Amino acid sequence: MTLVTHGMDVAAGLAAADTMTDGASAVRDLAAxxxxxxxxxxxTGPDAERVRGEWSFTRRPQLVLVAEHLSELAVRLRAEADAQEVASGGDGAPGGAAGTQGGPQGEPPEPQGLLGRIGDWIGDRLVAGGQALGRFLGAQLDLQGKVLDVLLGRGDHSVASIAASAITGLGALAGVGVNLWTGEDRRWFAEGGGRAGDPVAVPARDGGPSSRPALEQPRSLDAIMQSVTDAYTNxxxxxxxxxxxxxxxxxxxxxxxxxAVPGTETWSPSGGTMPRDLTANLQLMAGNPTAAAESVRAAMERAGIPAGAPVLMVGHSQGGMITGHLAADPAFRERFNVTNMVTYGSPVDHLRIEGVNVLQMGHSLDPVPRADLGGWQPGGLPSVxxxxxxxxPGAWSDVLGxxxxxAYIRTVHDALASDSALGDRLRAYQSDPSMAPFLVGPDGSASAVDVPxxxxxxxxEGT
Structure with a gap:
């Protein structure tokens, strides 16, 4: 049985090598x-140091790796072209007669093929390891910046935010080992840009052609919370x-x-296309930008929320962290008129949110709202x-319950219906004038969209 092979078009191969060399030079010029x-x-200041540090320790090394990889590919292409030139007798045509493998006499493939595969194996791991190393260095720079801010009095950071930065760095370091082992960038503790798709109308009642949960008219606090659960379902x-x-x-x-913003939807350490993940939890606690928060802002834009319209942001667990992160951002508040925020099962004590009527709720035995250590920081305890x-609803061991x-919806529903001090507090917030625009009145109506x-x-590569 013969194997028909095809050699290289030497001129085209050399041209491709030149293009790669030019590309490497262009990337280096761009970096410069x-x-x-x-x-x-x-x-000057901490923001300047962080931006320039992220460029120097994370982004620039990644560009340099790309340039080096292009240069290596160009060298290999030229070597292959030279070998083809020899095999074809110097006429530049593809070498090796039909029915042969390797040289003109049907000799075994030259060792360079094996060496090339070994080079690819090593190169893949070096590139993937470099990508993870860049994330590790970025996390270390973030941690260093926070510690120096506190030590030098340049700014306040909660103990939980500093710890989150440290844990992110350890996770990114583990990602270096994972990438070196697999030869692929598994994106441990990697972030990215947030995006939002086209809004989809929510049905007014169940039982129609749509499989989406119908909108529960927001006439009470627990009904408002139901929209978060419906978003979880979708x-x-x-x-x-x-x-x-x-x-x-x-x-x-x-x-x-x-x-309405749900919480964590995957606990994978790999920063994939699902933004509400383990990485987002740590980055939100650390006070850093996240795709999770960016995607919510993009969803609000896609839904066409006009400037000046009252906005209530409600979230469970990480969803509450996202809403708090956005509500604490002056630029976000310039675009959207956030008047109220409701969180449950969310650690948000470390945030500084002013001018917003905030209600924080937490089950007494739910450890998650306490993950921010009560917002403790060297300067004291803030109050949000x-x-x-x-x-x-369960014993101390029933963490998930x-x-x-x-369970939070059921607890709030029961409390609102009870004659108790807790019910009085929740009814007081529900009846506050700031909440009136968000509760459907006798002549009012409500509609909704779900935004992916x-x-x-x-x-x-290859996907």
Whole structure:
């Protein structure tokens, strides 16, 4: 049995090598121009140090790795072209007669094929390891910046945020080993850009052609929380990376909007297309940008929430962290008129949120709201809104039951219907004038859209 092979078009191979060499030079030139751009203007302070540090220790090394990889490929292509030139007798045509493998006399393949595969194996691991190393260095720089801020009095950071930065660094370091072992970038503790898709109308009642949970009219606090649970349900459908439910309440005059954000939907350390993951938990606690928060902002834009319209942000667990992170951002508040925020099972004490009527709720035996250590920081304990402790549905060992978003709805529903001090507190918040735009009145109506969200990640070769 013969194996027909085809050699290289030497001229085309050399041209491709030249193109790769030019590309490597262009990447290096780009890195140099970006160096000059970041250093070419006056900017001082911790933000400047972090941005320039991230460039120097994370982004620039990744560009350099790309340039080196292109140069290596160019060298290999030229070597293959030279070998082809010899095999074809110097005429530049593809060598090796039909029915032969390797040289003109049907000799075995030259050792370079094996060496090339070994080189690929090593190169893949070096590139993948370099990508993870860049993330580790970025995390270390973030941790160093926070510690120096506290030591030098340049800023305050909670103990939990410093710990989250340290844990992220350890996870990224583990990712270096994983990448070196697999030869692929598994993106341990990697972030990315957030995105949002086209809004999908929510049915007014169950039983129609749509499989989406129907909108429960927001007439009470527990009904508002139900929209978060419905968004959880949508996020579990095949192919979904998560969703945000946005409810429009019209009581006459300016409509108001409820933005319902679920919590963690995957605990994988790999930063994939699902943004509400383990990585986002740590980065939100550390106070860093996340695709999870960016995707919620994008969803609000896609839903067409107008400037000036009252906005209530409600979230469970990580969803509450996301809403708190956004509500604490002056730029976000310039775009969206956030008047109220409701969180349950969420650690948000470490945030500084001003001008928003905040209600924090947590089951007494739910450990998650305490993950931020009460917001403790060297300067003291901040206070974020009204903090309401709810009776836990399970024993201290029932961590999942006490943290369940559905259990929180049942607890709030029962409390609102009870003649108790807890019921009085929840009814007081529910009847506060700031909440009136978000509760459907006698002549009001509500509609909703579900907005798919995700994280942008680089595609792997061959996918």
């Amino acid at each position: 121009r970006l160096d000059a751009a970041l250093e070419g203007f006056t900017w 996020g579990t459908t095949p192919g979904s990376d998560g969703e945000v439910r946005i409810v429009r309440v019209d009581n006459g005059g300016t409509p108001a909007y409820v933005v 809104g009204q903090q309401v402790e709810l009776p836990s 006490n943290h369940s978003h559905e 969200i995700g994280r942008d990640v680089p595609r792997r």
